[in-house]
Amino acid sequence: MAKFAAGGKPRPKKDLGLLAMTYGGIYVAKVAMGANPNQVVKAFVEAESYPGPSLIIAYSHCIAHGYNLVKGCEHQKQAVNTGHWPLYRFDPQLKEEGKNPLQLDSKAPTLDFEEYAYGENRYRTLKQSKPETAAQLLKLAKNDVAQRYALMEQLAKLPCGREQEE
Template sequence: LREWKGAMGDPDRSRAIGEVLRQRLAFDAQAARTRSASDAAPLKRVFDGSDYPSALLARADLFAKKSVWCIGGDGWAYDIGFGGLDEVLASKENINVLVLDTEGYSNTGGEMSKATQLGSVSGFTVNGKPTPKKNLGRMMMQYGYVYVAHVCLGADMQQTIDALREAEAYDGPSIVIALCPCISWGIREGMHAAVREQKRAVATGYWPLYRFNPAAPAGTDPLTIDCTVPDKTLPSFLSGQNRFASLAEREPELSALLQSELAKDVVRGHEELVRTVEVYKG
């Protein structure tokens, strides 16, 4: 810093020293989280008494490495903004994305999105959505260098915290997809039972918990499954929500068919995660 200050009158020398300084001040991903504006103190001491860098020192809060998070809903991430999301994550830039997945367009009354689950009744799918939910997490895992986590705060708070910390620490793109109960689900016990519904969503396999960390140490699995084998209570879980139960009451045969396919998807999804872990074990 003192050399740089002394070379201010020489553009070529100042530029060369500035480049060295820039490289030495480069932040690594782990240290960045603990840096703050107080890191500017050594720089302030060097320039003490000089008016020249006052504009720089006035922006000392910018010296700290910033944590960049992009937060959006499933309608944006799965549908209307997917192209942009995919482009950003594929770029390898160090950005973090948090998707709040309510499985439908909550801001417009609960219309269907690609995040809407198979068999669910919503706007534009009065007879139940005939296609499976888009597996956004698995799609992003295919890049191999994107940190991916499937979380559910009400079901496992520690796993959610671990995922957010790992995503923040990862020097590259990350996406954390969180299941978020919504009033449009029509939870029959009321929204006060949302936490219980989240726990059941994970226990039944409806919403698997996992973390895929490309930065995992050599010899360890980058994919961690944070949930158990799905139990057999999916039907009762679905019957507790109007988005599934309403079709069962109106079109029982169609509902049974769609829920049967959903149950197969749940089992198949867990088996795919287990197989993926085995692949990385080699």
């Protein structure tokens, strides 16, 4: 575990994809090859055809996470199934068709975040060294994951363009 993260981090992480979407003219996708390869291909095809800047944020398993990388694809599925890594595509061109530009490609969380988190050494180490802190941070992380997924779900359901006129 990195020294700067050894004590955990109480603040939620920044959401680069959500920040990029606020500009309105950037194609944005969040993908995980191990969780949904078809969604990854769609995202790359759409990003390539988009006439402006494109940003694809891909989940990448890493040896520093402290699990057997042979199970990397399975771990990516867990990240998606907990809601920690929601899959989506944001295509500003869809607004011209009267459609919501945000397409949420992953389903609502079906797996507890704790199971995913403690599958990684960086979280297990904190639990072993500072169990009270780990429990507090896990609670904050679970809440953040739930709020973030709920926000993405709400944004994906918003009426846009011609849908609003009807």
